[in-house]
Amino acid sequence: MKMEHINALKALLETPREVAIIPHKNPDGDAMGSTLALWHYLEAKGHKATVVAPNDFPKFLKWMPGAQDVLNFERQNAKAIGVLEAAEVIFTLDFNELGRVGQMTPVLERLNGTFVMVDHHQEPGEYAQIMYSDTGMSSTCQMVYHLLQHLDASDAITPNMANCLYTGIMTDTGSFKYRSTTSETHRVIADLMDKGAENTTIHHHIYDTNSPSRLHLLGCALKNMVILEEYATAYITLSQEELDAFQYEKGDTEGFVNYGLTLKGIKFAVIFIENRDEGILKISFRSVGSFSVNRFARAHFNGGGHDNAAGGRSEKSIEDTVAYFTSLLPRYKDALTQ
Ligand code: 5GP
Ligand code: MN
16 A cells, blocks of 8 residues: 555544445455454544445345444435435445446445545556555455554454454455465464454354255256366356245355366356346356456456456346357467466
8 A cells, every 4th residue: 555545544534534434236255344344443443434335245244243233225225325425534345446336336426525445356446535456465354454554553453353354354265265365364364363353153154054945056056057178167057036946045156156166177167147136147257277257257247356256247148148158268268278
C-alpha cells in the first residue's frame, strides 16, 4: 500500500466517522471475514460502522461474530440506502469494480463519501480515492491484517477479529493449498491463532455443516460432470429443476467446481448453475497452472477474478451456453494441454 494512501486513511479515521463497509454480491468467506473484521475494528475505535451486503450470504458463515448485524441491501433496502448515503467513508472489500455489487451499483455510483478499496482481484477499477490493491495476496482478509499493521493497529486485533480474518484466509486459499498461499500467509495465520483464532472450530463451522440434501445435490453434480480429455477440461451443469429437487439453499454449491480439478490431467474446471429468479446462469471457472480463467471469463462470460479462480455469467440457456463454451475450447487447446 502506498504511503500517501496509508497517511490519507490515517487522517480520515482520526475523527469518528460514519462508515459503510461493503462486500461483493453473493459474499463468500473472504468477503464476510474481511468486512466483519474491519467492522469490529472501526466500532472499537469509536466510528459508526455498518456492513451493508448486496444480498444474503450462506448459512455456513452466519456464526461469524457480527454476522447478525449485517444489513442486507435486498431485504432491508431503505435502511441500507440510508446508511450508504450518510457514509463519509465507504470501504469496498474483496472486489474492485462497482458492477460486482449487483443492484447496489447505481446507489454506490452517486455517493459522495470517500471510497477505500481493499482487494486482491486482477485489473482494479478506478473509483476509489484510497486504494490498497495487491493481486499477489491470498485473500482480502490477509490484506486487512496488513492494513491494520499499516495503521499501527495490530494490537487491536481481538479474538473475534482473528476468527473473521482466519476464516477468509482459509476459504480463499482452499485451506492453505492454493498457489497464493505464501510463507507470509502462514505467519499471518500463526499470529491470528496467537490472537485467539480458533482454527479447529472454524474448519468445523465451514466444512462440517452438510445437510443430506446438499450431499445428494453434490452426487447429482458429479453425475452430470462431462470430461473433455482432449482439452484437459471438465464441466458440470446444474439446472434449476435439479437445485429444486435437492432443496437448494444458498451456499450449497460452494466448492463443487473444484471436483473437476481433482481428476488426473484436468487443468480447467467449470460449473454452470442456473438461477431462474435472475434469468441467468452463474458460472465458476477454476484452473491449475498457467491457464488464466480471469482472462477467459472476461473475454467470453462478462466476468473476471483471479488467474486460477474466476466467475462469470450467461443469459442463454444451459444448452446454448454449454454449446458456446465448448465451441471456444479449440482455440485454447494449446494453452490447456501444453
Ligand atoms: P466464484 O466462482 O467462487 O463465484 O468466484 C471465483 C472468484 O472470481 C472470486 O474471487 C470472485 O470474487 C470472482 N468472481 C466471481 N464472479 C465474478 C464476476 O462476475 N465478475 C468478476 N469480475 N469477478 C467474479
Ligand atoms: Mn477474496
